[in-house]
Amino acid sequence: MNRLDLNTVLGWITPGSRVLDLGCGDGAFLARLRDERNASGVGVDIDPDNLIASVSKGLDVIQEDINDGLHCFTTKGFDVVVLAHALQELTHPHIALERMVDIGDEAIVSFPNFGHWLCRVHLGLKGSMPMSRAMPRHWYDTPNIHFCTVKDFESLCSDLDIDIIERATIAGPAQRLLGRWLPNLFATSAIYRIRRAGT
Amino acid sequence: MNEKIPANSVGLVTPQIAKCDTPFTFANGAVLGSYELVFETYGELNSAGDNAVLICHALSGSHHAAGFHASDDRRPGWWDLAIGPGKPIDTERLFVVCSNNLGCCDGSSGPITINLDTGKPWAGQFPQPQVQDWVRSQKWLAEHLGISRWAAVMGGSLGGMQALQWAIDFPDWVEHCVALAAAPGLTAQNIAFNEIARHAILSDPDWHKGDYLAAGALPTRGVALARMVGHLTYMSADGMSDRFGRELREGSFSPDDNAEWVFQVESYLRHQGSRFSTQFDANTYVLMTRALDLFDLAAEYGADLTAALSNAQANFLVASFSSDWRFPPQRSIEIRDALMGAGKSVTYANIDTDNGHDGFLLPNPYYEQLLGEWMRRVGPS
Numbered sequence: 001m002n003r004l005d006l007n008t009v010l011g012w013i014t015p016g017s018r019v020l021d022l023g024c025g026d027g028a029f030l031a032r033l034r035d036e037r038n039a040s041g042v043g044v045d046i047d048p049d050n051l052i053a054s055v056s057k058g059l060d061v062i063q064e065d066i067n068d069g070l071h072c073f074t075t076k077g078f079d080v081v082v083l084a085h086a087l088q089e090l091t092h093p094h095i096a097l098e099r100m101v102d103i104g105d106e107a108i109v110s111f112p113n114f115g116h117w118l119c120r121v122h123l124g125l126k127g128s129m130p131m132s133r134a135m136p137r138h139w140y141d142t143p144n145i146h147f148c149t150v151k152d153f154e155s156l157c158s159d160l161d162i163d164i165i166e167r168a169t170i171a172g173p174a175q176r177l178l179g180r181w182l183p184n185l186f187a188t189s190a191i192y193r194i195r196r197a198g199t
Numbered sequence: 200m201n202e203k204i205p206a207n208s209v210g211l212v213t214p215q216i217a218k219c220d221t222p223f224t225f226a227n228g229a230v231l232g233s234y235e236l237v238f239e240t241y242g243e244l245n246s247a248g249d250n251a252v253l254i255c256h257a258l259s260g261s262h263h264a265a266g267f268h269a270s271d272d273r274r275p276g277w278w279d280l281a282i283g284p285g286k287p288i289d290t291e292r293l294f295v296v297c298s299n300n301l302g303c304c305d306g307s308s309g310p311i312t313i314n315l316d317t318g319k320p321w322a323g324q325f326p327q328p329q330v331q332d333w334v335r336s337q338k339w340l341a342e343h344l345g346i347s348r349w350a351a352v353m354g355g356s357l358g359g360m361q362a363l364q365w366a367i368d369f370p371d372w373v374e375h376c377v378a379l380a381a382a383p384g385l386t387a388q389n390i391a392f393n394e395i396a397r398h399a400i401l402s403d404p405d406w407h408k409g410d411y412l413a414a415g416a417l418p419t420r421g422v423a424l425a426r427m428v429g430h431l432t433y434m435s436a437d438g439m440s441d442r443f444g445r446e447l448r449e450g451s452f453s454p455d456d457n458a459e460w461v462f463q464v465e466s467y468l469r470h471q472g473s474r475f476s477t478q479f480d481a482n483t484y485v486l487m488t489r490a491l492d493l494f495d496l497a498a499e500y501g502a503d504l505t506a507a508l509s510n511a512q513a514n515f516l517v518a519s520f521s522s523d524w525r526f527p528p529q530r531s532i533e534i535r536d537a538l539m540g541a542g543k544s545v546t547y548a549n550i551d552t553d554n555g556h557d558g559f560l561l562p563n564p565y566y567e568q569l570l571g572e573w574m575r576r577v578g579p580s
Contacts, residue, residue: 042539048565051548056572060514062535063548072536 005110006032008168008191009082012108013037017079020044020104022066022096023086027054034059042078044069067091070099078104085189087111087153088144094156101162101196110191113169115149115184134188150184157194165193207283208275209241209266209290214306217343223301223336229326232315236340237306238262238298241282242290244345250578251346252288253337254278254297255354255361258429258487259479261305264297265290278355280562287571288353293578296344300361301336302328302486310482311412323409323482330357330364330494338369350578352513353377355559356526357487360494363534366511367496375577376513377570379559380520382530383504383537384495389525392432393488396425400481409482418481423472425484430471435522435555439464504537514544516573518566520558521551546573 006029013019017039021030024043027050033039043054043061054061064072066083067090081104083096088111090096100107112134113119122130129139137144148156150169157164169187171179178186204210214237223231239262244251254264256277265282267275282288282295299307302325310325341349352365352373359381366376382389400406403421407414443464450460500507515538519531528549538545550566552558558566 042545048548048551048569052565052568052572055546055569056575058576060544060546062539062546072532072539074540077539077542 005191009108012193013039013080020078020081022083024054024061025050027057027059030059031057070096073103075102080104081107083109085110088146093146098160101194106193106195108193110189112189113150113187114147115151116188117185150187150190161197162194163197165195167192204267207285209283212239212266214239214262217340219339225326225332226329227327234301234308236298236336238296241265241295242293244294248346250350251294253349253352254295255358257356257358262297262299287567287574298337298340300333304480304483311480320412322412327486327489329490330361331368333361334364334368348372351375351377355379357491363496366513367507370510370512373513377516378534379518380523380526380556382526383497383533385492390492392428393492395428396488397485399424400485419476422481422484423476426475427468427472432525433556435553437522438553438555441553505540508537509541511543516546518548518550521549522553523556523558525556
């Protein structure tokens with residue numbers, strides 16, 4: 001997650017919240033949440049180096065694969081569940097989303113927008129899977145197995161009875177307004193606050 | 200100091216003995232008029248008394264957790280890997296206490312110590328201790344040492360279970376709790392292995408219904424077999440393949456060679472069994488395996504582990520070892536999930552290793568680093 005994403009997500013989290021960070025990496029985000037928002041948090045990560053880095057920041061972290069380890073979290077155990085730029089890496093993103101809105105009162109999800117015009121141009125004109133600085137891997141060895149677009153994500157939320165509370169988009173400097181008006185075409189990534197409909 | 204003793208060792212250590220003259224009532228109702236606990240300490244208790252760490256030992260462990268008793272000792276204490284200056288449990292900062300459990304055979308009151316009523320060793324008459332009895336007797340020891348709260352209670356295997364029992368039974372005494380390679384209770388398979396071990400001992404002709412000392416005998420064959428079975432459950436199949444493979448220790452498979460062959464793994468197990476059988480008391484082994492069998496954190500809470508842990512005030516570190524099949528990662532995950540369900544602060548790691556259940560005793564960079572980083576939150580900052 002880059003700084004812009006981070007700042008947006010930080011701004012959405014009420015001080016004092018209890019936060020579950022799925023794919024917490026080195027714990028930098030949870031440490032900021034604790035220091036700047038007085039939030040208590042738990043991180044989940046599978047990588048030993050990330051565990052050590054998170055633990056050394058004084059954080060609580062669970063070594064678990066977020067693909068199949070979400071069952072261990074109890075329903076409504078957290079105020080907010082965060083999944084930053086990892087949705088596209090999950091085996092079953094739709095199941096994870098449903099679990100997230102059950103575990104947390106709210107969930108925050110960010111992902112790279114595959115509908116961005118550069119991706120479309122790449123696929124449309126070159127006829128091959130897009131690669132860029134943000135997506136540097138070949139299609140066959142990328143962890144990103146479930147790319148989606150802003151439009152895809154919103155329609156999945158609607159299918160799953162998940163309400164979108166708020167959306168923020170990240171776009172290149174020249175396209176910030178376009179990113180807000182036509183996110184599916186101009187946002188490089190999108191961040192959503194979601195919750196189970198009717199709660 | 201002997202130059203063979205490494206700089207990051209606690210060095211030469213001397214066991215101490217504490218005698219309690221207040222009668223002790225076991226969970227099963229039996230009463231001891233008085234008892235002794237042998238223990239070691241490393242580091243210094245600070246004036247605020249907030250840097251004391253209790254180490255709980257495993258089935259055949261003892262109070263000798265770190266350092267050396269003599270400069271020519273071949274091996275240090277059982278958890279020397281983790282305890283010492285600059286080690287994960289840093290004795291420059293922390294005051295570490297490890298006591299031999301009541302009913303054991305390394306110096307605390309138990310089957311081989313004298314029953315003052317009869318003037319003879321307790322032998323098979325020593326009361327059956329349970330994990331909660333050890334916790335209560337250690338609480339007395341803590342008070343005796345001027346400690347009113349543990350910065351951490353920690354251990355592996357049975358020691359980890361004891362640490363969890365501490366956190367449940369005396370919540371305001373335990374600030375941090377570390378349970379490594381532990382389980383919330385024993386499974387039928389665990390109990391079955393313990394029963395095989397006990398059966399080996401009880402069927403040894405030298406057992407004499409537990410009165411072997413009076414008969415001038417030692418059931419070493421039974422204890423050796425019990426240890427061989429137990430030891431097997433501490434190792435993983437991959438670890439054994441790496442270490443022993445199908446290598447021979449003696450002889451060959453050649454038809455011309457009349458000598459019998461001995462596999463390395465056979466030789467190793469025989470050695471482990473034989474060494475243990477002269478060092479560990481048979482009655483104690485029976486008592487310890489039964490204490491394990493009886494252990495069930497959730498028993499008094501309607502089999503609800505989350506309810507059992509809900510009163511705990513500690514922050515927890517739970518770790519499992521990937522190839523441990525005695526108390527597999529799934530058992531630690533049960534503890535972890537119950538702790539999270541109870542809203543406790545918990546860190547969980549599954550250490551990738553071929554070392555099996557013994558993983559908590561053996562070098563592993565990830566394990567040592569993680570434990571060290573986590574321990575920085577224990578004690579005064």
